[in-house]
Amino acid sequence: xxxxxxxxxxxxxxxxxxxxxxxxxxxxxxxxxxxxxxxxxxxxxxxxxxxxxxxxxxxxxxxxxxxxxxxxxxxxxxxxxxxxxxxxxxxxxxxxxxxxxxxxxxxxxxxxxxxxxxxxxxxxxxxxxxxxxxxxxxxxxxxxxxxxxxxxxxxxxxxxxxxxxxxxxxxxxxxxxxxxxxxxxxxxxxxxxxxxxxxxxxxxxxxxxxxxxxxxxxxxxxxxxxxxxxxxxxxxxxxxxxxxxxxxxxxxxxxxxxxxxxxxxxxxxxxxxxxxxxxxxxxxxxxxxxxxxxxxxxxxxxxxxxxxxxxxxxx
Amino acid sequence: xxxxxxxxxxxxxxxxxxxxxxxxxxxxxxxxxxxxxxxxxxxxxxxxxxxxxxxxxxxxxxxxxxxxxxxxxxxxxxxxxxxxxxxxxxxxxxxxxxxxxxxxxxxxxxxxxxxxxxxxxxxxxxxxxxxxxxxxxxxxxxxxxxxxxxxxxxxxxxxxxxxxxxxxxxxxxxxxxxxxxxxxxxxxxxxxxxxxxxxxxxxxxxxxxxxxxxxxxxxxxxxxxxxxxxxxxxxxxxxxxxxxxxxxxxxxxxxxxxxxxxxxxxxxx
Amino acid sequence: xxxxxxxxxxxxxxxxxxxxxxxxxxxxxxxxxxxxxxxxxxxxxxxxxxxxxxxxxxxxxxxxxxxxxxxxxxxxxxxxxxxxxxxxxxxxxxxxxxxxxxxxxxxxxxxxxxxxxxxxxxxxxxxxxxxxxxxxxxxxxxxxxxxxxxxxxxxxxxxxxxxxxxxxxxxxxxxxxxxxxxxxxxxxxxxxxxxxxxxxxxxxxxxxxxxxxxxxxxxxxxxxxxxxxxxxxxxxxxxxxxxxxxxxxxxxxxxxxxxxxxxxxxxxxxxxxxxxxxxxxxxxxxxxxxxxxxxxxxxxxxxxxxxxxxxxxxxxxxx
Numbered sequence: 001x002x003x004x005x006x007x008x009x010x011x012x013x014x015x016x017x018x019x020x021x022x023x024x025x026x027x028x029x030x031x032x033x034x035x036x037x038x039x040x041x042x043x044x045x046x047x048x049x050x051x052x053x054x055x056x057x058x059x060x061x062x063x064x065x066x067x068x069x070x071x072x073x074x075x076x077x078x079x080x081x082x083x084x085x086x087x088x089x090x091x092x093x094x095x096x097x098x099x100x101x102x103x104x105x106x107x108x109x110x111x112x113x114x115x116x117x118x119x120x121x122x123x124x125x126x127x128x129x130x131x132x133x134x135x136x137x138x139x140x141x142x143x144x145x146x147x148x149x150x151x152x153x154x155x156x157x158x159x160x161x162x163x164x165x166x167x168x169x170x171x172x173x174x175x176x177x178x179x180x181x182x183x184x185x186x187x188x189x190x191x192x193x194x195x196x197x198x199x200x201x202x203x204x205x206x207x208x209x210x211x212x213x214x215x216x217x218x219x220x221x222x223x224x225x226x227x228x229x230x231x232x233x234x235x236x237x238x239x240x241x242x243x244x245x246x247x248x249x250x251x252x253x254x255x256x257x258x259x260x261x262x263x264x265x266x267x268x269x270x271x272x273x274x275x276x277x278x279x280x281x282x283x284x285x286x287x288x289x290x291x292x293x294x295x296x297x298x299x300x301x302x303x304x305x306x307x308x309x310x311x312x313x314x315x
Numbered sequence: 316x317x318x319x320x321x322x323x324x325x326x327x328x329x330x331x332x333x334x335x336x337x338x339x340x341x342x343x344x345x346x347x348x349x350x351x352x353x354x355x356x357x358x359x360x361x362x363x364x365x366x367x368x369x370x371x372x373x374x375x376x377x378x379x380x381x382x383x384x385x386x387x388x389x390x391x392x393x394x395x396x397x398x399x400x401x402x403x404x405x406x407x408x409x410x411x412x413x414x415x416x417x418x419x420x421x422x423x424x425x426x427x428x429x430x431x432x433x434x435x436x437x438x439x440x441x442x443x444x445x446x447x448x449x450x451x452x453x454x455x456x457x458x459x460x461x462x463x464x465x466x467x468x469x470x471x472x473x474x475x476x477x478x479x480x481x482x483x484x485x486x487x488x489x490x491x492x493x494x495x496x497x498x499x500x501x502x503x504x505x506x507x508x509x510x511x512x513x514x515x516x517x518x519x520x521x522x523x524x525x526x527x528x529x530x531x532x533x534x535x536x537x538x539x540x541x542x543x544x545x546x547x548x549x550x551x552x553x554x555x556x557x558x559x560x561x562x563x564x565x566x567x568x569x570x571x572x573x574x575x576x577x578x579x580x581x582x583x584x
Numbered sequence: 585x586x587x588x589x590x591x592x593x594x595x596x597x598x599x600x601x602x603x604x605x606x607x608x609x610x611x612x613x614x615x616x617x618x619x620x621x622x623x624x625x626x627x628x629x630x631x632x633x634x635x636x637x638x639x640x641x642x643x644x645x646x647x648x649x650x651x652x653x654x655x656x657x658x659x660x661x662x663x664x665x666x667x668x669x670x671x672x673x674x675x676x677x678x679x680x681x682x683x684x685x686x687x688x689x690x691x692x693x694x695x696x697x698x699x700x701x702x703x704x705x706x707x708x709x710x711x712x713x714x715x716x717x718x719x720x721x722x723x724x725x726x727x728x729x730x731x732x733x734x735x736x737x738x739x740x741x742x743x744x745x746x747x748x749x750x751x752x753x754x755x756x757x758x759x760x761x762x763x764x765x766x767x768x769x770x771x772x773x774x775x776x777x778x779x780x781x782x783x784x785x786x787x788x789x790x791x792x793x794x795x796x797x798x799x800x801x802x803x804x805x806x807x808x809x810x811x812x813x814x815x816x817x818x819x820x821x822x823x824x825x826x827x828x829x830x831x832x833x834x835x836x837x838x839x840x841x842x843x844x845x846x847x848x849x850x851x852x853x854x855x856x857x858x859x860x861x862x863x864x865x866x867x868x869x870x871x872x873x874x875x876x877x878x879x880x881x882x883x884x885x886x887x888x889x890x891x892x893x894x895x896x897x898x899x900x901x902x903x
Contacts, residue, residue: 019426031441144566146518148525149559152545188518195574212684215638216698216748217671226697230688245431249522252433256526257545268526271440279441287429294428304688306732 079281090281101262112189120197142191151184240297325572339381380557383535391516394454402462410470432457510573514566591788595650614788621799624809639666675749677759681741685733692729702752739770811867818892
């Protein structure tokens with residue numbers, strides 16, 4: 001097992017580095033080849049000022065040289081200065097926003113997994129009964145309702161009407177601030193995971209292995225945890241990449257609805273007013289996050305299904 | 316509820332929504348951008364003729380919601396059509412040619428998977444500015460990835476199917492083999508994929524429009540209607556309700572439809 | 585009768601799904617120390633019978649008549665009692681090790697799990713010893729216990745399934761087509777193992793199979809099931825060499841031509857299929873040349889002919 005674990009890690013690393021390079025390059029070219037620049041926005045700047053700005057940020061150099069410089073900087077962990085936010089470096093913005101976004105996204109992912117897996121299992125075990133029907137309806141709603149609709153709704157109910165939780169805001173260390181954003185962000189992912197788990201668990205429950213386990217007289221709880229759950233989780237792991245993408249998109253919205261100082265901050269504005277370095281830098285960080293999560297999913301799959309481990313094959 | 320009944324019901328619901336979105340706005344005396352200064356922000360009422368009320372500028376919510384549904388659906392359908400064609404072609408090519416071509420195409424797909432579609436849309440906004448076309452390109456560039464993977468796997472599986480082997484043994488040429496024996500069997504799974512892609516693209520559209528990157532005022536889409544509705548939720552909840560119900564119905568109907576058809580195919584034998 | 589009851593006793597047992605009669609009038613006993621082969625074509629009701637005996641019939645199934653497992657009456661058994669029977673009194677050997685063994689569990693984990701459930705007093709070391717003993721009992725090297733199912737051959741996997749069924753030391757072993765995934769040599773060895781469990785350890789073994797010849801080779805008695813009813817029950821040698829019921833004659837004649845001579849004239853073509861679950865009359869009334877009005881109207885009752893039980897109106901007429 002350990003052997004193939006290392007092989008997987010190495011393979012992912014060997015694949016991840018060129019992937020990131022391709023992402024940087026394509027993103028860089030896309031952004032730079034677009035007509036217009038960061039400094040020809042609303043009010044016309046005097047040509048001398050603009051030239052000065054371009055020189056400061058190296059925008060007057062040939063594209064290839066800009067590209068080389070950017071790549072070199074990224075390798076040293078520097079994502080360059082923000083072109084629009086004065087005196088801010090992108091890496092500092094990332095450093096500020098990442099903990100907030102990771103907390104939000106991580107908690108939402110954990111919540112979505114807990115709710116999705118337990119709900120999906122419950123629906124499958126209670127197939128066709130009241131609990132199954134209710135969960136089926138709720139999960140469709142959760143999938144279809146985007147977080148920016150549920151978020152204000154939740155705020156209105158729990159913060160304005162009941163007054164239990166804060167409306168918005170972020171104070172480090174105040175966990176109550178996190179409840180509503182995390183729940184709103186987790187809902188759609190939880191809904192889709194629930195549907196995946198239900199379908200998968202139904203297939204597993206109908207398999208001869210489960211019948212055999214029943215015939216062996218094992219207890220219902222033992223069968224559920226040790227025989228039904230692990231094979232049910234394989235498709236969940238496969239969908240984790242998609243779930244992460246969904247959470248990421250959702251986190252941009254949630255951060256803006258609740259005014260959280262996360263990674264999404266300045267990102268949309270940056271895209272609209274051509275803050276190249278800011279957009280590139282943050283997109284790059286997000287890509288790394290997605291790759292890391294996919295690696296985690298692969299490791300999980302290896303643990304759940306020993307058939308993927310080539311070493312155990314019959315000799 | 317039996318699976319077949321569920322398929323029929325969701326299909327009927329989707330058909331109803333589609334017809335309403337297509338002809339609904341034309342039947343109303345109001346138009347998408349028409350301002351009714353006498354009735355700004357009125358609640359749903361029969362008297363003024365605004366069955367679902369008006370927004371703060373006096374525009375009819377029913378008409379705007381249906382028109383928004385039309386815009387959202389058009390974008391989603393078009394984008395998933397692009398995705399299906401591009402992904403289908405790539406997947407079929409990779410799956411049937413194999414070797415170097417396969418490896419190259421699939422690595423491209425792998426790289427694409429590292430970039431969530433929202434980020435692609437953000438990048439493209441820098442290049443193309445904001446608007447429906449950016450949305451379309453973003454959804455198209457990312458939507459083909461999963462189709463490509465699925466079609467490739469399916470093509471490889473079909474290439475080993477006994478009847479394809481039999482056809483090969485009697486000397487059917489590769490091109491004809493693909494055309495007559497593999498392609499027809501790809502249509503089913505691809506259609507299912509499409510039914511599941513469209514709702515996710517409707518949600519994506521609403522996401523990006525909500526962030527201000529998609530469809531722009533005065534045009535309506537479910538996304539920017541929901542954006543306005545969420546802002547006015549306490550004063551004028553009907554602004555949020557109408558587009559939210561439409562979004563939930565269309566996404567819910569297509570999701571359940573796609574899943575039911577997929578299960579029906581999977582458990583047919 | 586109740587005092588000397590066999591571990592597995594069915595008396596007038598039947599099973600319905602709504603209005604579909606799947607099994608009717610099943611009379612069968614499996615005694616301690618004997619192997620009874622339950623033979624029938626697919627769709628005859630073998631699997632339904634097996635599930636009913638394990639108390640695992642799908643929802644919507646309606647059982648009637650008598651079924652006693654180790655003296656426990658089906659009609660009075662609660663789900664908790666069934667749960668106590670499974671594994672400890674009833675052992676199931678499933679059909680295909682590939683699908684019946686969970687891919688994510690090692691052999692030792694699976695064995696340990698069953699031992700913990702049925703022999704809770706054993707400590708860790710005792711369970712390890714029990715594992716080794718079980719593996720040895722089914723003829724497996726105990727080094728195999730560190731393997732995952734995909735790393736076992738078909739025969740090894742099937743033996744692991746036997747070991748799992750034996751872990752609770754059940755009085756009754758039910759084998760569901762245990763050889764269908766195996767090659768001929770491995771199949772024969774496995775059947776030998778089952779016979780040994782019956783003869784040497786006194787278990788009642790019910791061997792469910794569609795292969796009459798192969799199962800008759802190890803079985804003490806053979807029961808032939810057709811269209812949800814038993815048509816002939818008797819000693820294996822008698823049923824194989826001189827089948828009485830036309831369907832069984834056809835079944836015996838259909839196997840590869842070796843050993844005992846075929847009957848000259850058959851009442852049923854070897855390919856004749858029974859009509860699916862008739863409400864009344866004999867299932868073969870439409871295809872049997874001996875059929876007359878009685879066969880169409882009356883369900884044939886048990887008759888004793890040449891040392892076995894047969895359900896055919898014409899049984900014993902020719903002899």
